[in-house]
Amino acid sequence: MNWHDTRARASALRELAEELGARHEGADDLVADVFLAAYQAGEPRPRRRAEMDPSRWVNHQVVTALTEAPDLDELRRTTAGDPYAAALAVLALAPELRRMLEHTRQARSWAERAGEAGRSAENAATAVAEALREAADAADGSDAADDAVGRAVRAAEAAEAASREAAHRAAQALEAVAPGVRAATRAATARAVALAREEAALMLAWGVAPGERERMPFDQRLRLAGRLGTSRLARWADLIGRFRRMAEGERARGVRDASGELVGVTLGDDLSRVIPSELAHLGLPALRAVFAARYAAGELMLYDQRGEAPTGRGAIVACVDTSHSMYAAGPDGVTREAWAKGCALALLDQARHARRDFVGIVFSAADQVEVFRFPAGAGGATGLVVEFAETFLGGGTSYETPLTAAVEVLEREYDDEGRAHGDIVLLTDDECAVTEEWERDWREARRRLGFRLFGVAVGAPHVAREDSVLHALCDNLRRVEDLTDVHSAADLFRVI
Template structure:
């Protein structure tokens, strides 16, 4: 756990699962609610229940880790993300559900959240959610429903994420942010870019987490995604409540 973070024992945070309850904490969403998010016809119902705090959640008790910098979710929205992932839910829906859970995690910790949708080189869409104010529901829905299409580039979204963390450090003195890559594809990066990326990572002290969605090969130890990440998981890991709680506990 990065220096400067604090951990405390609290109820209703990711950890030991003790039951089911109602609320709006997306990091504890049960699978059936996740499936509703994956169906376009039910997304409006999901949004209404989210706004009313009536989603079905795992009730849990555990440690809550609070970082200092922003949480940035880089969500792959290339064409292949339309394909089915675990349980027949689209890869896009899995990625967006994870990103929304991270948004909720950041909000509860008072941290800024940024969602970066990406696909081909130079093609991104950035959604900012400051930690000092409630997340606008319409903006959250826009983030969840937007899709770019096209190919896949790691350099474009990660460069944007790194620049946002640098701006945060320069403007507010906050370091040690967290970047989460949610993708179903592996792609190359240049040696020069990798060098500058590692320099920025060392200077700003941020961590990079990866979630491989629907493609086991990119979760392997010889993948580019693995080389970029401090912690790489497969989306299948997150179908286990305890594994999901473990991931969200450290972000």
Template sequence: MRQESALLRAWGVGPGELERMPFDQRARLAERLRTGRLAQWAELIGRFRQMARGERARKVENATGELVGVTLGDDLSRVIPSELAGLGVPELRAVFAVRYAAGELMLYDSQGEQATGRGAVIACVDTSHSMYEAGPGGITREAWAKGCALALLDQAREAGRDFVGILFSAPGRIQVFRFPAGRSAGTDRVLDFAETFLGGGTSYQTPLSAAGELLEEEFDDTARGRGDIVMITDDDCGVTEEWMRGWNDAKRRLGFRVFGLVVGAPRVGEAGSVLEALCDNLRSVEDLTDVHAAADLFRVI
């Protein structure tokens, strides 16, 4: 029973949910997790989620960060003490008000991490044939990618943001899993997302077009922009010039960011690659036993 509880916790099923779960449902879920590929991933998934929790604890939205000097502006949260001291002198209060209105107060200047997004978090996970290849420790590229995606699901739920998992492979082949904020993710639905593998080749246009449409739909319905797309792949492929123009227009209009994670293929994403052109932030992950390779991602998303 201890092993079963640990296995379920690794997949995000908490003690409270276990207590409410009927015995036959719990038995079916445990059996599903003990068999097949899911059993091999439990430890990796648990480490990903633990790492993400630690990064969330370190993260502060809109952090002021490291102080690097003094600048001018109207942000009262960063006004230097000598400016505030003027408020204690009645004759200087009017001067303070004028300088505040003109944006000429002296403020601490800082250099911190980029502000987090507000729209949906979308993980585009490559499930082409090459993602089934195992790396160090016997961990497949798919397992690392799915572990990262499930940690991003936790990240989105913690922040009250929608999460969408898009599994993709060849042109036209995708499967979309939507997890709206404020609703139970549903363990079976999460496991369906983790287990699904499409196979075949790789196309960037298909999943990224779907992600862009989802963010545009969200913006039209709720006026929320600044979504985040995380592209996890091990391959590089071409896109048309016309599609790229439309993609860049959508990025400017909706204000979303694109993060790229190249899994187990160091040559992908090199200077001049399509993936480098698509992503605002791109990194390679060669050691698939290392869940901390993407740690800083969880401080800015």
């Protein structure tokens, strides 16, 4: 049932079965067997060859080689119980299946002849039995009846001999191609394992959870896997995945009002930070009243700790520079764009985790800007995520256009929903001027909406100079020189 259902929904799988079935007898059954070997929960066990029609002996040989392949168990860890993954494995095996079917064409021909000869022998045996019944029914025991029996027996003996000869030749042909089938099956299984790992890694890197992946329609999932695999940023899937994992780890650390680094002793009434000598007063009845009086006056001695706590409540807006210079790569080949996009996708995860809206703004020159909106609780929207990550405008650099767009997003959110204290992250590698009039409007908007601007100078230390425009605009500015290091932005994910 799962095979027929998946075949009906997966056009690529259906087309493969139809293509092979039209060229090779029984090849559509082989595709079904390969799918089930990957999909079924229990360990796949082929039937004995003697139980099968000889026309399917080649299929049996291929499936037996598949079940004996060293990598099958590893492949089944990703395919068992997942019809899409099993179908993807079949498609990964398709080139080798085509070659094996061509390679075994002669063996298949002999096997089909053996099947036809076997059926002829069965028909001849049936004819003998019929002749014997007719002879027994003949009342006079005529010679004609005896002759009919004799002819039927000789025909049956000839058919049986032809069947044995055809089966022998088919077995020889199968034995001749067996080493090639085993080698091809091992290679195909190893390739399917590699593709399954790659698909799982790509999906995970782009934030597609396994549950979401399994719920996707087959053709949509296949298209998405193909798109992710050919994306301009596909080579940086590992970098994007490391950004997401780093951000997840920082979320676990960045808890509101969490204790931080111990820097001294202060006075106050926070009982969670009272030093032990103060608590000792509670053990002496005569001093409990003193403790209560100091607590009421806020004069208890407390550990003074300095930590980072997230305070934003509005949207997170990532403004990603895609000017020509962002295409530059470091010594390891990672581009500035890839680092910035990886950081932005991790910020998208951050917003989803905190149930905040996320807006990605891709910008370049003053007239080049594209805005991608991801409302809180709106679901995966993986296609839009990929579009955001793939967009590269390739012009000059203007701060005013993207930052104005970011303010408009926060202003609309404040007017519609009353949420303030958003966070804007500007990822750029270039320096540009802003007008005095724009800067006045910017400061007024920041005062009214209470947002913060975090700047990240990607691979361009000069942008983060103290006399730079970016330094003057940002509440918090850091520079990234090593484009393989995702932890240089770790504090962003503790405070945003």
